[in-house]
Amino acid sequence: MAVEPPLYLDACAAAPPAEPVIAAMLAAYQGAWANPSSLHGFGFAAADRLERSRQSIAAALGFPASWLTFCSGGTEASHGALLGAAAQLPKGRLVISAVEHPAVQAAARQLEAQGWELAIWPVDGVGRVEMACLDRLLAPPTRLVSVLWGQSEVGTLQPIETIGAACRRAGVLFHSDAVQVLGHQPLEIEALPVDLLTFTAHKIQGPRGIGALVARPDLALGAWIGGGGQEAGRRGGTEAVSLAAGFAAAIQLAQARLKASGGRDPLEPERDRLLAALEPLAGVTFTGCRQRRLPHHLSLLLTSPSGTPLPGRQVVSHLWQRGLAVSSGTACSSGRASGSPVLGAMGYPPEQAGSGLRISLGPWLTPSQLDSLPARVSAALVAVQTELT
Numbered sequence: 197m198a199v200e201p202p203l204y205l206d207a208c209a210a211a212p213p214a215e216p217v218i219a220a221m222l223a224a225y226q227g228a229w230a231n232p233s234s235l236h237g238f239g240f241a242a243a244d245r246l247e248r249s250r251q252s253i254a255a256a257l258g259f260p261a262s263w264l265t266f267c268s269g270g271t272e273a274s275h276g277a278l279l280g281a282a283a284q285l286p287k288g289r290l291v292i293s294a295v296e297h298p299a300v301q302a303a304a305r306q307l308e309a310q311g312w313e314l315a316i317w318p319v320d321g322v323g324r325v326e327m328a329c330l331d332r333l334l335a336p337p338t339r340l341v342s343v344l345w346g347q348s349e350v351g352t353l354q355p356i357e358t359i360g361a362a363c364r365r366a367g368v369l370f371h372s373d374a375v376q377v378l379g380h381q382p383l384e385i386e387a388l389p390v391d392l393l394t395f396t397a398h399k400i401q402g403p404r405g406i407g408a409l410v411a412r413p414d415l416a417l418g419a420w421i422g423g424g425g426q427e428a429g430r431r432g433g434t435e436a437v438s439l440a441a442g443f444a445a446a447i448q449l450a451q452a453r454l455k456a457s458g459g460r461d462p463l464e465p466e467r468d469r470l471l472a473a474l475e476p477l478a479g480v481t482f483t484g485c486r487q488r489r490l491p492h493h494l495s496l497l498l499t500s501p502s503g504t505p506l507p508g509r510q511v512v513s514h515l516w517q518r519g520l521a522v523s524s525g526t527a528c529s530s531g532r533a534s535g536s537p538v539l540g541a542m543g544y545p546p547e548q549a550g551s552g553l554r555i556s557l558g559p560w561l562t563p564s565q566l567d568s569l570p571a572r573v574s575a576a577l578v579a580v581q582t583e584l585t
């Protein structure tokens with residue numbers, strides 16, 4: 197009997213590279229392998245390939261190509277945004293939400309060590325920033341705000357446009373980490389009231405090791421990596437032409453999918469169907485915001501029938517034994533004994549904050565493959581309960 201391959205349901209951690217992405221990277225490596233700064237035909241070909249990738253990404257996402265700085269990924273882009281912007285500003289207050297990715301938290305701590313005041317914007321029980329705090333948080337000496345657009349662990353979307361408009365009125369710079377949103381909703385970046393946006397390629401079936409910081413041109417953004425003056429002097433280092441080509445190809449694929457389904461992520465109805473089948477199971481509780489959430493994302497809290505929290509990592513391991521690759525929270529927080537800081541910030545007590553489960557879908561899955569999921573989750577929960585008693 198043929199053994200079924202495991203199902204990959206961890207798109208928010210990384211997504212398997214798509215065939216056209218690999219083909220675009222191979223073509224760029226073969227035809228445009230030279231240093232884009234070289235002043236000969238080989239170099240010109242590489243520079244041309246790089247700029248065509250930049251233009252393709254910018255056109256797909258609705259902003260001028262000169263706004264895009266390629267870098268190594270989301271972590272670097274967020275460091276570039278915060279450290280690069282702060283370098284041009286007088287010291288003041290930086291506001292970040294309580295559910296930021298560790299990359300933004302780390303950059304914020306660096307600024308705090310340099311003398312910036314750091315304020316944490318609290319969230320409610322579904323992970324949305326408390327809008328009642330907005331005016332107080334934007335008052336002087338606030339100069340910079342960073343709020344994650346789509347939360348990777350609980351899927352909640354923040355009201356980016358409202359926050360950005362308020363930042364504009366207050367004369368405060370606004371950065372958003374849009375890593376999880378990219379490819380899952382149409383974006384018209386030039387029209388957004390956002391000054392800096394972080395992206396990465398590997399969550400949308402692009403290559404690992406490339407991302408982008410998109411910055412408005414009126415920002416005199418400082419260099420965050422010095423060197424040979426590449427990327428308009430902001431980010432030194434010979435450009436990864438082939439990775440940029442793969443990134444552009446991944447964005448084209450995602451855009452085509454969105455366009456074909458009228459601007460909505462076709463994964464959303466599958467996610468909703470799955471949620472409707474999982475929620476009635478004993479010991480399963482939904483987390484995050486129902487109405488405003490990432491369309492491919494589902495997050496749950498797991499307990500025994502008597503309400504005892506089940507260790508998320510143990511559930512993940514039992515699900516893997518049943519052919520499902522999922523995660524308990526983010527890849528970055530999955531090693532913490534104290535549970536998820538995100539669930540903690542949302543008000544879950546420590547004993548529950550280690551019981552999260554995240555299922556994130558991608559276009560490589562077919563609807564029928566998801567049919568067996570609820571039964572496998574049920575079986576894994578029973579197995580963990582048995583192990584614990």
Ligand SMILES: Cc1ncc(COP(=O)(O)O)c(C=O)c1O
Pocket residue numbers: 208209268269270271272297299344346347348373375376396397398407527
């Ligand atoms: C919301 C968010 N921001 C930033 C990152 C970091 O991106 P990268 O792995 O490209 O550095 C991730 C990846 O886990 C993420 O989920």
